[in-house]
Amino acid sequence: MAKVHEFVAVQKRGVITLPAAVRERLSLNTPGAQLEIVETDDGRFEIRGAIPVRADQAWFWTERWQRMEREADADLAAGRVVSSDSVDELIDELDG
Numbered sequence: 001m002a003k004v005h006e007f008v009a010v011q012k013r014g015v016i017t018l019p020a021a022v023r024e025r026l027s028l029n030t031p032g033a034q035l036e037i038v039e040t041d042d043g044r045f046e047i048r049g050a051i052p053v054r055a056d057q058a059w060f061w062t063e064r065w066q067r068m069e070r071e072a073d074a075d076l077a078a079g080r081v082v083s084s085d086s087v088d089e090l091i092d093e094l095d096g
Contacts, residue, residue: 026049
């Protein structure tokens, strides 16, 4: 069942105004907030709140980097980690 079912008018240049409750729920009340609009195969549109990513941080959200993050999380969860109390101890561990 839908949370919101309202009609909004399309203004000049394609501008629409989202209901205040929707803007608040999707955290769209902050400057720079963005929406992701997806057209589905059956002709519907899905609108989702999106958090903009700064250009200098976009590398972190690439599929390759996210895959490496998931691998690191799995290693941590499985206990496949090494702790060192000093740089010298870490270098010894890496050399050994």
